[in-house]
Amino acid sequence: MHQLHESDTETGCEKLFRFLTAIHQSGMRTGSRSSTASLLSQRQMHQWLFIPFITRVQGGRLSCGQLYKDVGAKKQEHINNKYTRLMAAAMGSWTRPLCTCCASLPVQPQVTLELSENISVETKRWLMSRIQAEKIAGGAELMVHPGEDDEGNMLLVSASRHVLLRAAEALGLYKLYKDGSMISFCYRDRRNFENSDNIDEFLTLAECQYIILRTLGNIKAVDEKYVPGYPTTSLYPGEAIFNRLQKSKILLGFYPLHQEAMLSELEKCWYSHRKLTLQPIDSIYRYYGGSVAMYFSFLEFFTCSLAPMAIFGTTVVALSMDTVDKCILFSVFNIIWSTVIMELWKRHSFVLSYTWGTLQMNSQFEEPRMGYEGPMGTNPITLRHQPYYPAWKRKVKIWLVSVPFLCLFLAFALYGTFIFFRLEAWVKGFYSEHENCWTCVLYLPSILHALYITGLNILHKMVAEVLTEWENHRLESSFQNHLTVKVLVFRFVNCFSALFYISFYLQDLELLRKNLASLLILTQIINQFTETLVPYFYKILHPKRAGLKSCTMENAPEIDKIKLQGQKTPFPGMFDEYMELFVQFGYVSLFSCIYPLSALLIILNNITEIRTDALKLCHLFQKPFISPAANIGVWQTAFETIGYLSVITNCLLISISPQVKEYCAESDITSNSLLIWAIGVEHALLVIKITLAFAIPDIPAWVKLRIDRVEYQSLHALKHKLFEEDKGPGRETEEKEGWPGGIVRSDSADSSLHASNRQLNLL
Secondary structure (H helix, E strand, C coil): CCCCHHHHHHHHHHHHHHHHHHHHHHCCCCCCCCHHHHHHCHHHHHHHHHHHHHHHHCCCCCCCCHHHHHHHHHHCCCCHHHHHHHHHHHHHCCCCCCCCCCCCCCCCEEEEEEEECCHHHHHHHHHHHHHHHHHHHHCCCCCCCCCCCCCCEEEECCCCCHHHHHHHHCCEEEEEECHHHHHCCHHHHHHHCCCCCHHHHCCCHHHHHHHHHHHCCCCCCCCCCCCCCCEEECCCCEEEEEHHHHHHHCCCEECCCCCCHHHHHHHHHHHHCCCCCCHHHHHHEEEEEEHHHHHHHHHHHHHHHHHHHHHHHHHHCCCCCCHHHHHHHHHHHHHHHHHHHHHHHHHHHHHHHHHHHHCCCCCCCCEEEECCCCCEEEEECCCCEEECCCCHHHHHHHHHHHHHHHHHHHHHHHHHHHHHHHHHHHHHHHHEEEEEHHHHHHHHHHHHHHHHHHHHHHHHHHHHHHHHCCCCCCCHHHHHHHHHHHHHHHHHHHHHHHHHHHHHHCCHHHHHHHHHHHHHHHHHHHHHHHHHHHHHHHHHHHHHHHHHHHHHCCCHHHHHHHHHHCECCCCCCCCHHHHHHHHHHHHHHHHHHCCCCCCHHHHHHHHHHHHHHHHHHHHHEEECCCCCCCCCCCHHHHHHHHHHHHHHHHHHHHCHHHHHHHHHHHHHCCCCHHHHHHHHHHHHHHHHHHHHHHHHCCCCCCHHHHHHHHHHHHHHHHHHHHHHHHHHHHHHCCCCCCCHHHHHCCCCCCHCCCCHHHHHCCC
């Protein structure tokens, strides 16, 4: 978009004047798209109004007085105050940043705040003042835009370069230094960090939006007793304002905004093409953030790691191998595979988090979550006046309500398993009595059981979320951990109880193979239906909410595009996706020796899963706020636990296989001796598994070397700083020339880190 030049000032302002006059005479509201469309076509609006003026107006560089100056005295008498107010309402302006060096830069909206429909002007102005105020006055030092007009229910928020850099230091982000190392960012020494002068390259879009989220969340009440315009909504000193606004339904929500150009480029190299290639994980990280990028990286890694298992399983099936050696070989291979891939993933995740600068991030003090409630008390750590809920009450709720509910659902899962076996026996009798009956009838119990498992999983997760919210956890991390434990325990019992019962009680491997195949195939069909067809039909039935009008909105005003993003469904998180991978990993590692094709079926499913998940994330849901992540968190422990359990299950499955029983009968080996041998082999394999886990380092050597180097530099820098303070100002006779490698020497003590780095390089 070009700037407003002297040559096109008169023509552009004449057209703008006629445009505003027509709107005023017709009594229409300027911000309405439907009214403006009746006066001008979208193309005329774009040519007459948007191109010459939007860049300077949205950047906060074209005030009314400047417009008069540009137009000249001849046009000033025509543009009176009424039309000036109309233009301000239509275009709006950003509040100016506190630093003058950022005042002339164009502003890109990053976050949208959606307020209640009946929001008062007083409340909106107070909120804008708190967002733009200095931090010393309890503000956030962010830039804010009123949206359509002062009476609208929307605020746009952005941040200047210096605010983002200071917040990056507070967040503890590690960034690339000029000597090639990753060190914690320091604002005072920003000149020595790569691309620190270009904020778009230095910080990712996801990091900028997450910084704005944290900055908004840190706005605290100072001396307000209540929310202006809402006398019944009280505030206490130090309370997080945005939490209170959300609880009171004054703030309906806030969401980061998509950047259309970046999103289009990401789609082209991610899922739009037909080629089967690796995902652009770094681009996903820059656009969506650490947690999303870590999930897609793990999904890709897990799918690729299934290739050896799929090849081996397909070979076994193709050659019809049905010997004792096959069972033992497949089980041992399975155990080694589950150990090696999890250890290799840990190494890979360390490399990713080190590259992204999230491996050694400072732990942040967590504020109370939005749903946390309780009588007012004093926080012993911060000494703030905050809600306090006794821990013993929470434990009572957990043990007397949540745990019994979990046991009740576990009973439902076991009862479903019991009904499945009764139905299985009845269907077998019915099939034997009716010779002309279809063979597919034998799979009916397994299909019904799979549907029952899926429905019970959905119902339990809904109840678990309600119970965990009712437990009133203070921190978001505690809330997520308790929810994850509840769902993990239930899913494990619900999905695997029937398989364990068939394996070790009935010892019917043919029934186990049939049930496992039914669960794998049917659950994948259900997941693909819910993840592909349901979003597709949703976009057809609800095109406005699903964002399907993007083609018709291409030339629409920017404010309408922003509103369209807010109408999409909020992002539900990656919990269900990780749970699906957890169940897949359990099927493969626990029972694949019985059904060798399980790995191949999961690969085919996950290839489609990557594209459907990417499509949903880009178009179906709102862009989420994603925090930086160093690993997959508690899911790493869950997958490793399944790996250890696979040793036991595979050894027991070998001992009950028909081939082993036949071999024992021929060799006069009793069942007790066989059990002793199975336990001995199981212990030996556990030793091998633990040895492999310790033999494969979690952190690659080059990453560990760089981390140790940065720690040494930090310690040396601290000593250097203390030494400089002890010398005093009278002994500053050191040389003042720049350091080699382009590092700029600063008079501050922060440059002692670079001095130590230089000395280390000389060793």
